[in-house]
Amino acid sequence: MATEKESLPQARIDVRDVTKRYGSTVAVNQLTFQVEPGRVTGFLGPNGAGKTTTMRMMLGLDRPSDGEVLINGRPYARIEEPLRHVGALLDPAAVHPGRRARDQLLVLARSNRIPDVRVDEMLDRVGLSSVTKRRIGGFSLGMRQRLGLAAALLGDPQVLILDEPLNGLDPEGIQWIRKLLRELAEDGRVVLASSHLMNEMAVTADHLVIIGRGRLLADVSMTEFSARYGRGRVRLRTTRPERLGKALAAEGLTLTAMNGGMWEVPEAQPDHIGAVAAREGVPLQELELYRDSLEEAFLRMTARSAEFTAAAGREALI
Amino acid sequence: MTLQPVLYSEWTKIRSVRSIVWALTVAAVLLIGFGSFACGAYGDGEAAQKDFDPLALAFWGVNFAQVAVAVFAMLAMGGEYDKGAIATSLTVVPQRARFYVGKLLVTSGLSLAVAIPATLITYFVAQGLLGEHGVSFGDPGTVRGVLSLIFYFPLLTLLCVGLAAIFRTLAATMGIFLPLLFLVSPLSMEVPSLRTVAQFLPDRAALYAAMNLHSNSDFVYDAWLGLPIMAVWTAALVFGGWYALRSRDA
Numbered sequence: 189m190a191t192e193k194e195s196l197p198q199a200r201i202d203v204r205d206v207t208k209r210y211g212s213t214v215a216v217n218q219l220t221f222q223v224e225p226g227r228v229t230g231f232l233g234p235n236g237a238g239k240t241t242t243m244r245m246m247l248g249l250d251r252p253s254d255g256e257v258l259i260n261g262r263p264y265a266r267i268e269e270p271l272r273h274v275g276a277l278l279d280p281a282a283v284h285p286g287r288r289a290r291d292q293l294l295v296l297a298r299s300n301r302i303p304d305v306r307v308d309e310m311l312d313r314v315g316l317s318s319v320t321k322r323r324i325g326g327f328s329l330g331m332r333q334r335l336g337l338a339a340a341l342l343g344d345p346q347v348l349i350l351d352e353p354l355n356g357l358d359p360e361g362i363q364w365i366r367k368l369l370r371e372l373a374e375d376g377r378v379v380l381a382s383s384h385l386m387n388e389m390a391v392t393a394d395h396l397v398i399i400g401r402g403r404l405l406a407d408v409s410m411t412e413f414s415a416r417y418g419r420g421r422v423r424l425r426t427t428r429p430e431r432l433g434k435a436l437a438a439e440g441l442t443l444t445a446m447n448g449g450m451w452e453v454p455e456a457q458p459d460h461i462g463a464v465a466a467r468e469g470v471p472l473q474e475l476e477l478y479r480d481s482l483e484e485a486f487l488r489m490t491a492r493s494a495e496f497t498a499a500a501g502r503e504a505l506i
Numbered sequence: 507m508t509l510q511p512v513l514y515s516e517w518t519k520i521r522s523v524r525s526i527v528w529a530l531t532v533a534a535v536l537l538i539g540f541g542s543f544a545c546g547a548y549g550d551g552e553a554a555q556k557d558f559d560p561l562a563l564a565f566w567g568v569n570f571a572q573v574a575v576a577v578f579a580m581l582a583m584g585g586e587y588d589k590g591a592i593a594t595s596l597t598v599v600p601q602r603a604r605f606y607v608g609k610l611l612v613t614s615g616l617s618l619a620v621a622i623p624a625t626l627i628t629y630f631v632a633q634g635l636l637g638e639h640g641v642s643f644g645d646p647g648t649v650r651g652v653l654s655l656i657f658y659f660p661l662l663t664l665l666c667v668g669l670a671a672i673f674r675t676l677a678a679t680m681g682i683f684l685p686l687l688f689l690v691s692p693l694s695m696e697v698p699s700l701r702t703v704a705q706f707l708p709d710r711a712a713l714y715a716a717m718n719l720h721s722n723s724d725f726v727y728d729a730w731l732g733l734p735i736m737a738v739w740t741a742a743l744v745f746g747g748w749y750a751l752r753s754r755d756a
Contacts, residue, residue, distance in 0.1 A: 248600045249593050250755040265600040269511075276597050282590035284523055291522035299515030299598045339594070 199225045199260055199346035199378045201246060206255035208241050208402075215241045217402040218255070223380045225346070228373045230393030230410075231382040234490050238402040239382040240278075243351050247276050259347055271300040275340030277350040280332035285325030289316060289335055292324060297342050310338040315364075329356030337368070347378040354381075354388045366392045386486035390414075400490040417485035422453045422461050425474040432470045439464060450474075512599055512608035519582075520612065526581045530616060533574035533659070534624040540567030541628040545635035553639035560641050561651040562717045564632030568655060571624075572709060573688055575617060575659050577680070579666035582613045583747075584676030596756045606671070606751055610744065613667055614660035621659030625652060647719040647729070654715035654733045661733075665708060665740040671747030674754075702726060711735035 201223035208216040216238040223229045233239050244250040246257045248264035293307040311317050314334040354362050373379045383389050396413050398406040433443040444452050458477045465472050520526050544566040552558050586592040599605040633640040641648045673679045694704035705725050715732025
């Protein structure tokens with residue numbers, strides 16, 4: 189059996205039925221999803237949802253208690269010179285503070301036979317070329333993030349696994365990373381970026397993988413997510429709320445008092461409310477549609493998962 | 507599948523952190539400096555004593571140098587765990603055996619590279635200062651002493667890298683092992699009831715082999731066995747470190 193054909197497999201990340209237990213705590217619970225190339229995938233979940241654990245399992249740092257994670261079809265630990273295939277950004281503070289920025293990248297590059305000249309190119313690309321001789325201990329969080337990204341890009345990898353890449357950046361830095369992630373995805377790379385803030389991802393990601401309590405909550409495109417979860421609410425002002433409330437209740441809607449004399453009807457459309465008011469002869473002084481922000485939708489979804497998980501106990505429910 | 511890039515990377519890692527480079531430099535300076543000082547200042551007085559041992563005087567500095575060697579090794583390996591840099595290291599070299607072997611080879615190689623000149627310089631300076639009271643390489647005890655001292659450096663380095671891999675924090679490794687090496691182990695030799703056991707401790711065994719021209723009647727084994735005893739400890743801790751590194755999440 190001679191040649192195992194070294195055909196370049198399609199770049200992708202496969203999380204297959206992965207569970208991670210720490211003692212009796214289940215950090216990741218039967219998680220399955222794929223990350224496809226050519227788009228930015230936002231990996232979302234509240235703090236403690238299991239995002240970092242999942243990413244560490246992708247990188248072979250933590251071993252799954254069950255299931256497996258494959259990168260381009262094989263476990264990470266079996267990839268030779270992994271920097272050339274996978275770029276990772278984990279905790280940006282996890283560097284020796286006494287080492288100079290350029291030396292830090294040289295250490296990484298040389299372990300994967302990446303030429304030194306590439307180090308200077310990447311320092312330039314992330315905008316750190318003026319501080320290459322400075323010790324990392326004196327770097328701001330933003331500068332460490334940039335250095336971490338330079339490290340991730342060293343080997344020109346097809347797969348990028350970035351844990352909270354927008355964390356600690358100023359607005360200009362956030363803009364810059366967004367643009368970078370978009371470019372990398374447009375090149376046909378796999379780009380997975382985690383965040384605990386929906387707003388960070390709403391304008392960055394094309395696709396979302398949302399987890400809560402270690403379980404998959406959603407694996408949807410950004411467009412689909414906003415359509416499905418960005419629910420409308422109608423806010424209004426009226427002199428006869430009792431009558432309107434009764435009429436809306438008959439339609440299966442609820443009228444709730446807000447402060448400032450405003451009233452709100454969740455999950456409704458203004459034309460519907462207007463028609464009901466006209467039929468009942470209720471005068472309206474204001475009528476306006478509010479869309480939930482995606483952040484609210486995300487919070488609602490993850491909050492429900494928390495209650496749900498608590499109620500369901502240890503019973504596995506998919 | 508080659509080890510060479512990992513060795514190059516590990517070498518770059520050590521070279522680029524001042525404290526690690528300094529620790530090894532200080533080890534050489536302490537060995538040469540204290541040995542020369544002892545021979546120069548106390549050579550004649552000591553030589554008049556009937557249990558005078560020129561190797562003990564010449565290599566006196568190893569008592570201090572060994573701490574610097576241990577610090578060097580602990581910084582090199584324990585530093586990986588200190589800020590969580592181990593995650594980055596194992597991301598770029600996910601084959602943990604390769605990472606560990608690379609770390610062991612580079613640290614012990616550097617240690618050996620420093621030990622050879624430092625020991626020989628110490629030896630010749632001491633011989634010059636002791637003059638007629640000195641020894642020559644013709645005496646088999648001398649060859650054993652010099653070789654034991656040279657190999658004590660890399661063995662102690664390997665042992666400490668293993669320890670750091672087991673404890674997985676720099677502070678705990680240093681906090682537990684440095685006092686043991688510097689205080690508990692030498693002091694326990696002064697307690698008669700403990701001496702029989704304490705002489706089998708790694709540092710005592712190695713120093714016995716390095717610092718005695720003749721076998722000492724306080725010891726139940728021959729001075730030639732000092733280094734092998736040290737090597738057994740080293741092997742045990744290196745394997746312990748490998749077990750921890752292989753089986754635990756990084």
